[in-house]
Amino acid sequence: MACLDSSLTPWCLLPARAYPSCVINNVKLAVVGVGNNTSALVQGIAFHRGTGSLVGVHRPEVAGLAVGDIDVVAAFALSDGKVGKDLHEAIFVAPNNFPRLDVELPPAGVTVQAGLVDSTEVERVAHALEGAEVLLYSAPSGRPETAHAYAEAALRAGVAFVNTTSDAVAREPLWLTRFEEAGLPLLGDDLASQFGTSVVHRALLRLLEERGLTLVSSYQVNLGGTEDFRNLVENPNTKARSKLNAVGSDKVQMAPLGYLPHLRSQKIAHLNVEAQGWGGTAVSLDVRLKVDDPSGAAGVNIDLIRMAAAALRSGRGGYLAEAASYLKSPPGTAI
Amino acid sequence: MACLDSSLTPWCLLPARAYPSCVINNVKLAVVGVGNNTSALVQGIAFHRGTGSLVGVHRPEVAGLAVGDIDVVAAFALSDGKVGKDLHEAIFVAPNNFPRLDVELPPAGVTVQAGLVDSTEVERVAHALEGAEVLLYSAPSGRPETAHAYAEAALRAGVAFVNTTSDAVAREPLWLTRFEEAGLPLLGDDLASQFGTSVVHRALLRLLEERGLTLVSSYQVNLGGTEDFRNLVENPNTKARSKLNAVGSDKVQMAPLGYLPHLRSQKIAHLNVEAQGWGGTAVSLDVRLKVDDPSGAAGVNIDLIRMAAAALRSGRGGYLAEAASYLKSPPGTAI
Amino acid sequence: MACLDSSLTPWCLLPARAYPSCVINNVKLAVVGVGNNTSALVQGIAFHRGTGSLVGVHRPEVAGLAVGDIDVVAAFALSDGKVGKDLHEAIFVAPNNFPRLDVELPPAGVTVQAGLVDSTEVERVAHALEGAEVLLYSAPSGRPETAHAYAEAALRAGVAFVNTTSDAVAREPLWLTRFEEAGLPLLGDDLASQFGTSVVHRALLRLLEERGLTLVSSYQVNLGGTEDFRNLVENPNTKARSKLNAVGSDKVQMAPLGYLPHLRSQKIAHLNVEAQGWGGTAVSLDVRLKVDDPSGAAGVNIDLIRMAAAALRSGRGGYLAEAASYLKSPPGTAI
Amino acid sequence: MACLDSSLTPWCLLPARAYPSCVINNVKLAVVGVGNNTSALVQGIAFHRGTGSLVGVHRPEVAGLAVGDIDVVAAFALSDGKVGKDLHEAIFVAPNNFPRLDVELPPAGVTVQAGLVDSTEVERVAHALEGAEVLLYSAPSGRPETAHAYAEAALRAGVAFVNTTSDAVAREPLWLTRFEEAGLPLLGDDLASQFGTSVVHRALLRLLEERGLTLVSSYQVNLGGTEDFRNLVENPNTKARSKLNAVGSDKVQMAPLGYLPHLRSQKIAHLNVEAQGWGGTAVSLDVRLKVDDPSGAAGVNIDLIRMAAAALRSGRGGYLAEAASYLKSPPGTAI
Known part of the structure; x- marks a missing residue:
């Protein structure tokens, strides 16, 4: 043909x-x-x-x-x-x-x-x-x-x-x-992203809510080595706003983005979620996510x-x- | 009244x-x-x-x-x-x-x-x-x-x-x-559990699938300090089977349960997920979960x-x- | 008396x-x-x-x-x-x-x-x-x-x-x-600090060297919630130089400090060390350190x-x- | 010649x-x-x-x-x-x-x-x-x-x-x-090992002691995929004793070894150290170590x-x- x-x-x-x-x-x-x-x-x-x-x-x-x-x-x-x-x-x-x-x-x-x-x-x-x-x-x-x-x-x-x-x-x-x-x-x-920080963070916060836990605090650290990352670090305002949309909770604190050239096209995120379960007992969730950003x-x-x-x-x-x-x-x- | x-x-x-x-x-x-x-x-x-x-x-x-x-x-x-x-x-x-x-x-x-x-x-x-x-x-x-x-x-x-x-x-x-x-x-x-290892592990594997990533391997380690945990460690068969039901993938490997008395009623789980994204690039997810088990x-x-x-x-x-x-x-x- | x-x-x-x-x-x-x-x-x-x-x-x-x-x-x-x-x-x-x-x-x-x-x-x-x-x-x-x-x-x-x-x-x-x-x-x-990020990071890099591994890359993320941290974030130059002295390797990349008020007086650090051992095989070390800063x-x-x-x-x-x-x-x- | x-x-x-x-x-x-x-x-x-x-x-x-x-x-x-x-x-x-x-x-x-x-x-x-x-x-x-x-x-x-x-x-x-x-x-x-779990764990506990912190508890989880690991899992007594020698503290609890075939020749260890610093405040250290065992x-x-x-x-x-x-x-x- x-x-x-x-x-x-x-x-x-x-x-x-x-x-x-x-x-x-x-x-x-x-x-x-x-x-x-x-x-x-x-x-x-x-x-x-x-x-x-x-x-x-x-x-x-x-x-x-x-x-x-x-x-x-x-x-x-x-x-x-x-x-x-x-x-x-x-x-x-x-x-x-x-x-x-x-x-x-x-x-x-x-x-x-x-x-x-x-x-x-x-x-x-x-x-x-x-x-x-x-x-x-x-x-x-x-x-x-x-x-x-x-x-x-x-x-x-x-x-x-x-x-x-x-x-x-x-x-x-x-x-x-x-x-x-x-x-x-x-x-x-x-x-x-197909499987980025926001996707994972949001899924975990949604799960927390579905199961009835009470969110106490949460943070997100993003590290990357691409030119795109460097632009975000030097020009953080645009992204910061978008990021907040992406996770959608005022209890989530975003650490400043870190441009680490040796990561090349990989991105590493550290997420933490602190919550309370039944009777007020503590629940902690720490996540390290490593993906190829592009x-x-x-x-x-x-x-x-x-x-x-x-x-x-x-x-x-x-x-x-x-x-x-x-x-x-x-x-x-x-x- | x-x-x-x-x-x-x-x-x-x-x-x-x-x-x-x-x-x-x-x-x-x-x-x-x-x-x-x-x-x-x-x-x-x-x-x-x-x-x-x-x-x-x-x-x-x-x-x-x-x-x-x-x-x-x-x-x-x-x-x-x-x-x-x-x-x-x-x-x-x-x-x-x-x-x-x-x-x-x-x-x-x-x-x-x-x-x-x-x-x-x-x-x-x-x-x-x-x-x-x-x-x-x-x-x-x-x-x-x-x-x-x-x-x-x-x-x-x-x-x-x-x-x-x-x-x-x-x-x-x-x-x-x-x-x-x-x-x-x-x-x-x-x-x-309201928010236990299986719940979190399953949610992450489901998310991976929803987003189209390919699971390569995964493991789960559970550590606890309760009498219930001790029973499971000494009598692992019942739980092992149930655990497999709970996560539902033959790519997930369960490490033996660890009875660590000093954890008292807390339970700690280490989860790892290795996957592949677009173009076969690597995605890694490492989670530490700490909850009160009872x-x-x-x-x-x-x-x-x-x-x-x-x-x-x-x-x-x-x-x-x-x-x-x-x-x-x-x-x-x-x- | x-x-x-x-x-x-x-x-x-x-x-x-x-x-x-x-x-x-x-x-x-x-x-x-x-x-x-x-x-x-x-x-x-x-x-x-x-x-x-x-x-x-x-x-x-x-x-x-x-x-x-x-x-x-x-x-x-x-x-x-x-x-x-x-x-x-x-x-x-x-x-x-x-x-x-x-x-x-x-x-x-x-x-x-x-x-x-x-x-x-x-x-x-x-x-x-x-x-x-x-x-x-x-x-x-x-x-x-x-x-x-x-x-x-x-x-x-x-x-x-x-x-x-x-x-x-x-x-x-x-x-x-x-x-x-x-x-x-x-x-x-x-x-x-009595037991802070630099102390731990330096100890791990020294250990790596003592055992004959080859350092490939390393990063350090510091998050804190004190006023002192806020000052450092807003006025990063002084500290950045001091930090470099503290770890002492140009393969160590410092992510920007993150001021997260909810941490209050606690400080959290994420350290990563990537190295090579015998035959060039990979060695990875990921550390999360949580201390009270004051x-x-x-x-x-x-x-x-x-x-x-x-x-x-x-x-x-x-x-x-x-x-x-x-x-x-x-x-x-x-x- | x-x-x-x-x-x-x-x-x-x-x-x-x-x-x-x-x-x-x-x-x-x-x-x-x-x-x-x-x-x-x-x-x-x-x-x-x-x-x-x-x-x-x-x-x-x-x-x-x-x-x-x-x-x-x-x-x-x-x-x-x-x-x-x-x-x-x-x-x-x-x-x-x-x-x-x-x-x-x-x-x-x-x-x-x-x-x-x-x-x-x-x-x-x-x-x-x-x-x-x-x-x-x-x-x-x-x-x-x-x-x-x-x-x-x-x-x-x-x-x-x-x-x-x-x-x-x-x-x-x-x-x-x-x-x-x-x-x-x-x-x-x-x-x-040139850079194994015991070496790292011991170095961290020594550092803790040098800096004057008080050890509260610690655990170690070891996961591997070699035949050697399988032998240890099936025949744990010999190694358990040796491991205790290696870290040298009765506050360190060893989780059972986990044989996870998909790790092949890699070994993963999860270490945790809980301690107290000045004034009794909490210090936590969590480490994930990944090495090639052979x-x-x-x-x-x-x-x-x-x-x-x-x-x-x-x-x-x-x-x-x-x-x-x-x-x-x-x-x-x-x-």
Whole structure:
């Protein structure tokens, strides 16, 4: 069977055993940001295609779309070291430090383009998005104007938008209305990791409540070694607010984030929960969680991208309720 | 308002402020076993009555019954040091080591009776159960014949039966049928702690699955200092099987239980979960949980007792589905 | 035997059983700072006098001086809430949050005086120090001029000086020389806790080295709830440098300090050490340490005070080598 | 330069870069037991020779002998799967589960011989030991007669003996005297890991004492996945006694060992220390230690072998005081 439509990418050249389902309706994805999260996403897709492995995959299929049914057709970055390079080369450029997975990565056939800095370049980006179905906005948090410029470009190009940053897009009623009216999906804001600190912390606090214990105090310490972490440490306000949303209790105290370069793309969290049980007796819970941070992002992005593509194809615009468990600040959250 | 029916106990003599709701329909409870769990139950009820505190209370009301609406009317034990003593004295006799809560405990007016050893004494116990509504079977696990003899006595006396041990009663179809036919509630088997190792371990494994991670391995270490723990260590088979039911994965390895007397009534668990996320990257979760073990049992018993009493009063016999989250081996579990 | 010389304090009025050794040569101590550390020191001395307990006491005797052989004769503070109050009342004024130990504290007979702010008041303080033997400088770190003004006052009054802050005094050659020449002991700088993060971290790294393992990486997270901690968080430079001295390896990364008010006077540290053993295999060490911070300071101050007093009495001025294990930045450390 | 004396092994065939120091006086080592510890020793030596790496090496030189200056000349095992195989093949036979290090292992040229079961075969083994200088007894603990038979063979063959098991040899005065009189070194008993639970636990308790804290309670949990661990779990008496020697405090409680196969050659320990500081305030220390168990043994054996060889060559018989930090039950320990 011919592979007419995917000719932009070299996946179809792989032997059939490795990736037999190269069909005409792969999702055409554009990404903003060629950082660790994009590296984990791209490598993870290739890993799955090469091995068939479903290890760590949340949903093998989303609306009929498999993990491998995604082709990157455009990528934007700001760094000189990445722009102009093939995507499969750019994902390994410093400060990226997500590890190289055990998978072959022939050239992607996608050259990283210069990203936009402000709204004067919306038109150029909109043009470059032609042919894409979903724009994954995976740049650093804390640049709301940039986020809005890309959202504008997506609207003009008729592309679904996934906002993984904590900058307000989907939870801004004006943006949500515009995407709804255009029949374009808008998923955001602020990615919840597939298995991160907030997910675990919230689950434990919920369990405590379900079982009738009384929360006394709790803290959370987050340590990481990625550039994303460094940005958060230097620019903590955006994230701090989002974090509070994520756990949702005023008895939970957040220690300052710690940027520890030697952790590379790993993240370590220390959680503590002090509670009281029947008769006022003490209950203590101490947790150490170690995850790969970009992998946790990619494991969620893979589902959001497919949800957005499926909704786009079936004409559903705006926010999708089924994305709720993947997002820390969905529409309805205070800005 | 007169307190006609509760005259067996001295609660009504407390000042109204301390316990105003002394009404005619308090649950009349008989307990088998005057160990730590009974100590925590009795002291916790008094603590609640004395302070009004709902700290650590799962359900303030169960079918209209408050935490304080329970009067112990009979208690059975085997140890010479406890039989013949007032209940409020017997709960502090060694090897009991649940701490003395900060609450006054005037004599209970209930003298601990000699428990039965085998079925020859069923009649005596059935007689002693007259006037009781619920029999809480809170003896050490591993004596199925004793459990069955008390169940028999409850049937004869028309009393609901709550089996907190891992010995099979409620999950034995024959016993369940007999209680159903008699219109008597039968709740069991094997109490799940209000917030114990199994509850936390299961919640974490469920979360892992919900988020799409792949479990690689897991272990659980349990350390405790109660007599109950010592029995389990010396007689591990019963519990081991029940534990496996409780977590429900063959990738979870249970380390042998450790009896560490200095922990007294506290229990410490170390849990580890190793998993793989997107792209096969490693996820590690290490948990240390410290709880008061008898308190965790009492916090569940307080609900089971009220469920059983309410069901008895409304004529519902047999097992109650709403008890499921409190029990490790409910009916339907392999014996 | 009469208690001629200690008539300034009411200790001698305690029954002989409680504190029989009230003799004429108690150390006369002045303290700067009536914070948690002073509270822990004063209460701990009273606890020891009242109970005879040597729990947590490093050295029952230092040069013949027992733990109880210390009388506070003067105290200085800046806060309006403390100045003018009896010392035993002032130690419980917020933001102090060291717990009230289980010991009776009759009025100390020492009224807290207004501390100095700059060098214009050195004369007043020097005058107030008359009769004292040791000045314990236990104010917040980060105010070197204040530290120097008190050191000046101590010199003028002929009093030994103990600097518990990270501000440079003893490690400044000029100050050290002046105290040496005056025959006055000068102990500092920067108190090492009796059992704090640095002590444990350093011991583990030393052990690693002794056994021949190769350190790969290490981190340290410190969380606390005292005012002292809040000052460090808001003014991190002073401490950060001192911390680096304390552990002494460039492979150790320090996460930012976390001020978590609910911890009150407790401090929690998370340490991690990653190393390699024979054949390059991995060794991991994770530690959680929970201590009472002011207690750790007082447990060291009690020895430094007695060392300083004994040296003063025997005419030894300047730094004392036997204080080395109690100090993070002794003379010779870079300023 | 010719490599006259080491012709029994193929090391000399390696390129000079990889192992230039192939000289005539390499230590000639015989090993009893071809388990994980031997695998770690043999692979670690090859790793060092191949890479020059000193990672995890305690002492680069012992009496002039480098890590690579050891040639295995004889090996004894009991398992059918190992006897008759080349040593470099036998070390990977199940139940061995020490990982394969990243190093090439050409055939060792040493065929594993059948070990002895009782004293009837001493003569055969003594004969096979001819040409060896050190016999490393690295069989499972709990078979004192076997240990004694090999010690006897070593005596007859004039070979130094290193006993890594907890079976009493060096701490039995009769054996010690016989080796002393023969001028043969005897090092034992019971190997202390290079960085194991006991070493860390003891260091922390010592630190506690040095700083003047009062120990309240402590526990230790050990989990492992090796065959050695399984033997200990099934035959706990020998080790339990040895463990108590190793930590040396009656306030330390040992939880039962847990055999968790999925850990393979890794060992995990959970340590807890509860103490009191100044004023009786609480100090808690929780440690999780993860090591590779056979690597920890090999990292010590490499030193003991060289000490024994050097002593043999210089005519020093009996026990060597410099081995003390490597052994849990040296001479003088109760049997």
